[in-house]
Amino acid sequence: MKKYLLFLFFMLNVSAFAQVENDTINEKTEELEEITIQSTRTSRTIRNTPTRVETIDAEELEEKANMKPSNVSMVLHESTGISVQQTSATSGNASIRVQGLDGRYTQLLKDGYPNFGNFASGLSILEIPPLDLKQVEIVKGPASTLFGGGAIAGVVNFVSKTPTEKGEYNFIINQSNIGLTNLGGYISRKHGKFGYAFLALLNLQQAYDVDDDDFSEAPKSNNFTLNPRLYFYPNEKTTFMFGNSFTMGNMKGGDMHVIDGNADAFHTYFEKNETLRNTTTFEFDHKAENRNSFKFKQSLSFFDRKISIPAYDFSGLNTNTYTDASYLINRDKYTIIGGVNLVYDNFKQRTVSNLDAKSFTAGAYVQHTWDVTENIKLESGLRFDNVRYSNINFSKDQFFVLPRVSALFKFSNAWSSRIGGGLGYKVPTIFTEQTETIQYQNVQALSGVVAEESVGGTADVNFRTNIAENLTMSVNQMFFLTSISKPLVLQSDGDDLFFINASDPIITSGFETNFKFIYEEDFKLFIGYTFTDARAKYLTENQFLPFVPKNKLNLALIYEKENNFKFGLEGYYTDRQFVYDGDEKPDFWEFGFMAEKTLFKKFSVFINFENFTDTRQSRYEPVVQGSHNAPTFEDIWTHTEGFTINGGVKLKL
Template sequence: MKNVCLFVLLCIATSAFAQDSLRVQVRNRLTQQAIPGAAVLLLGTTNGAVTDESGNATLRNVPAGPQRIRVSGVGFETLTQPVTIPIPDTLRIAMAPSEEELEEVIVTSTRTGRAVADEPTRVEIIDGEELDEKANMQPGNISVILRESTGIQVQQTSVTSANATLRIQGLDGRYTQLLQDGFPLYSGFASGLSLLQIPPLNLQQVEVIKGCQSTLYGSGAIAGLVNLITKSPTDERELSFLVNGTSALGLDLNGYYAQRYGKLGITLYATHNRQRAYDPNNDRFSDIPQISRTTLQPKLFWYPNETTTVSAGLIYSDEDRTGGFLPVIREQTAEGYTEANESRRVATQFRLDKRFANSASLTVKNSFSQFRRSIGVATGTASSFYRFDGNQVSTFSEVSYFKHREKSDWIFGANLWTDEFRNENRLSSSAPDLLVYQQGITGLFIQNTLTLSPTLSLESGLRGDLVTTRPYSTSDREAPEFFLLPRFSLLYRASEHWTSRLGGGLGYKAPTLFTEEAERQSFRNIRLTSVRDVRSEESAGLNWDINYRTELTDDLTLSINQLFFYTRLNRPVILDFIGFSLAQQLVNARGHIDTRGFETNIRVVYKDIHGFLGYSFIDTKRHYNGLSDALPLTAKHRLYMTTLYETERLKTGFEAFYTGRQQRSNGGLTRPYWSIGYMIEKKWSWGRNTKGSVFINFENFLDVRQSRFEPLVTGAPQQPTFVTDIYAPTDGRIINGGFKLKL
């Protein structure tokens, strides 16, 4: 009997001592960020815990042997995990966001994968819903999407061909990086057309960062960057079509397909855009050129396991764009001025993402881009024909490593960017293939995002770039330039309603031939090789914003954002005449450009009604070569107002723009003007999977045109003189409508 009692006591003691604690760490599977408030439960018991701000929880008195735990959290899919107790280390759980919950907006441009509200760097997000609305207005390109953002100006550079570049906070387009999924594909020789050649239907969101971003993205991100994030395939098939026609005789056909099949996924985007030459002011010269463009973007995804994603994509675009004297374009006569742009773009994208169990990830990226463009200017006689043919080939390769710690995130990386431009114009050069320049940039960067306290976060970074443009200078030897670029962003959460961000850094722009001035002249009478003799432009910038958000009632939300900015650009590259001739060359101006100002954004949401008011004050001045005045064609005052009403069946919106006076190249001032638009969309559904809508949009229905203020073209059709400065719309009122179909 004593032996039996001793055996029972021994079993009880063994059971008591064979219990252990289980440490659990819960993170977002996509972003590797900690998930606070997740519930961890030992199945079959009431033993549970809730994760803290770092995503950690501890279950105590867990019996030894095989066990099962369940982890659940708001916005994430519940999962069950088998585990054998004891385990010597922390059990790491990766939770997938629930598709049924409202998805949190995650920023990708800063590479930390944080929610936009937790990112120290100020990022503006144009989400899928807003992109869908803007697609109703102009499905052929993204210019409308960016034009309607406060502080951004789309600057037209050609009357007849309608080429355009993007300005942020008053600085020329070459100081803004235009990216797709983090790849620099749309700069250089393509920059004057890129805005007009990128369709929006396959975009998930657009991220806009204003101010210097050279630490992560190197040359060219002085004014900021625009990152176009494309959609990824999901288990649910997406098949959609959009057909749009315009009163300006334009037609847009778009199709998008995406689906994931187990370990494989695919997206395919195809679009064809046609436009007849359009002349709303009856001067017999096109205000919208004749266009034929086809774009294909297939992309393949491979998921070998839960921690690895590999993607490879292709971008192909073919466009013919001709503007000028309408009788020539319509083949009614052979004499008259025309300007033709023929362009071909081929680009590849490769990306590998590998996540590790220690809250780290590795990313490898590579892209190749070739852009051919031919500019032909003719008057109908061979003696006055001008042609410029160029071929730009660029590559981009990058390796980066991300490491998440309890209080900080680290990013280490290196990249190599190469660029080569050749003038292939046999009419103007005895050489069949003239190398204009060859450029290489090697960079190393590091960034840290540190949580100093619950109210304070600091993001700091440092980059070192070695830039080589060869042959460089008159010695035809390599003369590399080195840049050390620090940057910081500070986020302060004063309360639940008030936040503030302060950021700044140094930047640079490597020597480039492709300026707005050169684009405006179609590169005529410019000594192209002078790009070898200029130095890189350097900058310093600072941004500070204050944000207030509150729910006034259950149905009424108010948010206000006030941004202040300043950027100084040293040694700007400009065109200067060579002696007393008409020829020009690129030179570094002796002086600087500075831009300062503020942006005010107010958003109100009441039930199904959304209202937005944006105002920007931009004061951009040039201080070089004896000049000290405003930078031409920069509107100091711009106002944007919009309202949107949306239900399950109806979407309708109204918008109004005000653009203030701008300084002309000759020192005079332009006229201010208003532009007003209206859109309505009726939605419908048929069965479980088929949805569609019909829409109509009245763009600029007051028919505001620069030709109402002054003639755009004077002189004979064979030798016309075009207005130098384009400061207002040239196309006037346009009505477009069509339908969307999702199967």
């Protein structure tokens, strides 16, 4: 009952705030607002969607791909309210945090398919390349009504490009000073009743030790991705898609002598990750004459991973299947979508089966979007999930009722607002950021725990105006609040580690402030500030959550002449933060500069100076303690590799 009362209290007290859209500032703004959002499943444009959705468009994705073509970590690291938390000092594994919450509370999707959780979560963002992405959609706050368990902090949906009749043929070569080489290409085309899209990417990384402590900041690694997709269009209203994404990777970090093949009695430590991910997807989409549509989605994903350190191995196979069928009713004044889905997740540990676990979720959902007037749009949704999860110790069934509401108010051409909130849950798992840092050593199987449950919401206000004839400004002020009851907390009993449900909640609240200035479409200035107050109420003394700075500031200045050149200068401030042992770490700044020049319309060269002030953890404290044979590692709270330079060439045909 408390979570329902908190939900109602939140909705009543923040109804004065929300996100604003301007309909008519200029043609470019109008084009941006016509972006169709996939994450809400209603095929509405962002301007007419009550749910608050942030988008990262193709242009910005291309800029971030210049910085790191191998994966999407740079795309998310520099977004307001989102951080990428590195979980290993030697291998660079990482996860995503939204609004201060642990990575397990954010649902990662690729084209709507949730294949990146549990055992795969520590490497997921390192295995999603940005080269074939059309846009990234971010829903902050509870999104469980449409996406089920795990969407407590929010949803990040990576949306792929689809074939066009003109075709697209893009290629990139990138090289960095720390020994990273990227070779990639994306091609696609629609021809008659058939279409295809194909992504291929090869990443080669040499081991890199920036502080000469004999331990790698970047591991020696190689991985490649192949992702073909085939399309069949029997008529204008029907689409079949079949795809298969295959990724294989090997990473070896640790003592540089061991990595180089020169291990001896004094140099023995290493951390090795061997991974294989294969995801097969099928999609059927049919649009009826009355604007209604039916969509069926199916995926089967295998994630095979082996972690090795001296005298210890941990390996297993995670199998995930996802099936979703939905029907969309489109009318002039309202949209209704209803559907059912089934999710099966099974982890099988090799050698021993102590940590084997599986879950099966059957869910049904409905969402109604109502255009009350041209300026008022309401959205309400309801989801029912029945979840059975089990391991060697116990088996449990839980039933969840998940309501969600949101509203869009357009007060004028310059002002509008959005507010939304709902409930969520997360099935218990041993695969968290904290257990990832210790390679799951001595972690015991779950016993007697229940799912974490949440209530929360977001509200924001947005204002856009023309300051002068050629200067426009937009301001967005967003507030958020999330409370997670029965949070899963890691405890120790001697050498054994185990999870319990804490009696008191985790509560995270705060706000994001974003300014955007555009001068003559050439100069763009972005200013983003995030304040986060994240507390673990079950702790008796220091209740601050680890790796959550209270204050973060994002600055970016872009100067661009379309199809000619582009320059960008970025700066980021991160406030003090705590680590797992309660120690407080200092604040820091980081800066970057990028440049790109287009030649002959189809060929461009780029260079990127990332973190050119060389901010890194080893400048504040030793990252590695102890001997080379039995080292211990500090928690990672900032960059480890320091200043990096990369550059390359791109070809667009």
